[in-house]
Amino acid sequence: MPACFLPASMASKVVQPLLSSSRTSPVINLGRLSKDPATRALAIQDIARACREQGCFQVVNHGVSKSIMKGALEAASEFFNLSPEHKEIFASTDIRRPIRYDTSSRDGISKARSFLKHYANPLENWVQYWPVHPPTYRKKMGDYAVEIQRVSMQLMDAILQGLGLEPLYLQEKLENGIQFLALNNYPQFSHRGDKVGLAPHSDYGFLTILLQSSPGLEVMPHDDNTWTAVPAIPGALHVHIGDHLEVLSNGHLKSLVHRAVLNPDEARISIASIHGLTMDEKVRCAEELVDEEHPEMYRESSFQDFLDFLPSNINNYKRFVESLKTDRA
Numbered sequence: 001m002p003a004c005f006l007p008a009s010m011a012s013k014v015v016q017p018l019l020s021s022s023r024t025s026p027v028i029n030l031g032r033l034s035k036d037p038a039t040r041a042l043a044i045q046d047i048a049r050a051c052r053e054q055g056c057f058q059v060v061n062h063g064v065s066k067s068i069m070k071g072a073l074e075a076a077s078e079f080f081n082l083s084p085e086h087k088e089i090f091a092s093t094d095i096r097r098p099i100r101y102d103t104s105s106r107d108g109i110s111k112a113r114s115f116l117k118h119y120a121n122p123l124e125n126w127v128q129y130w131p132v133h134p135p136t137y138r139k140k141m142g143d144y145a146v147e148i149q150r151v152s153m154q155l156m157d158a159i160l161q162g163l164g165l166e167p168l169y170l171q172e173k174l175e176n177g178i179q180f181l182a183l184n185n186y187p188q189f190s191h192r193g194d195k196v197g198l199a200p201h202s203d204y205g206f207l208t209i210l211l212q213s214s215p216g217l218e219v220m221p222h223d224d225n226t227w228t229a230v231p232a233i234p235g236a237l238h239v240h241i242g243d244h245l246e247v248l249s250n251g252h253l254k255s256l257v258h259r260a261v262l263n264p265d266e267a268r269i270s271i272a273s274i275h276g277l278t279m280d281e282k283v284r285c286a287e288e289l290v291d292e293e294h295p296e297m298y299r300e301s302s303f304q305d306f307l308d309f310l311p312s313n314i315n316n317y318k319r320f321v322e323s324l325k326t327d328r329a
């Protein structure tokens with residue numbers, strides 16, 4: 001695999017929408033997936049409903065230890081606290097780099113954030129590009145990435161079964177698929193500035209799994225048109241649907257529009273882990289979900305196609321998934 005990819009953002013943009021409300025997303029106990037078949041079936045149903053109705057949920061009892069989650073946030077925070085020369089080694093505007101640091105809003109959606117983005121799966125291919133400062137970065141972030149990749153496999157298995165697809169559908173491709181980590185660093189909200197740290201968008205891949213140090217993520221559930229703050233439940237991980245799962249599901253599931261607002265009490269760090277197929281693998285509507293009543297609603301596309309789409313989309317506020325819709329959608 002050529003070691004030369006990194007998007008300015010894994011995201012495509014949407015027009016700025018409405019106000020805030022305070023509904024919460026469902027919290028799902030992931031431990032139920034490894035219990036008896038009846039319990040597992042109920043957990044799959046809960047996940048399917050959350051995906052369909054909200055496009056997101058939180059998971060607890062997911063098996064990622066608190067110390068690994070804490071370690072990842074510490075590694076991220078120590079990286080962002082380094083002096084500029086340590087971070088600027090990774091500064092680049094080339095979206096196809098394997099690791100990239102930036103502080104500006106060149107991609108049009110990052111506002112007051114700085115970020116570090118790099119790939120993580122398979123770890124042995126990518127860890128060589130990761131920072132050596134702070135010295136614990138590779139170990140702590142690596143441990144976290146491996147655990148989150150495992151959770152993503154469990155979640156995809158449940159979600160695909162919830163769509164009525166075979167167990168093990170795409171499993172091998174997902175195991176070898178992309179895991180892309182976006183570490184976001186947001187300043188504390190100041191009354192002089194903008195309250196939005198990351199403008200509304202949906203993510204590129206199948207799933208995003210997000211860890212936040214404090215509240216700031218806001219989502220726009222499908223059955224609503226208002227911003228909903230996602231509470232930072234200690235130990236929980238937030239999960240949402242990306243553009244390529246909308247495509248794979250032939251529109252049964254929709255990718256989630258979300259944004260980040262600055263926290264009035266403290267600076268905030270989030271780690272988004274985005275999961276998809278490999279760079280060149282095309283994602284298309286699952287055949288099983290296409291029939292006369294449900295014609296194919298999206299054109300096939302790969303991560304490479306997404307990278308090609310990004311520069312053409314800098315100022316026109318279109319989401320990637322919108323660009324894939326066929327005239328039957």
Ligand code: OGA
Binds near residue numbers: 182216217259260270
């Ligand atoms: C992202 C993202 C949200 C957050 O990195 O794509 O949506 O809370 N992050 O930082």
Ligand code: NI
Binds near residue numbers: 011202203258
């Ligand atoms: Ni996002």
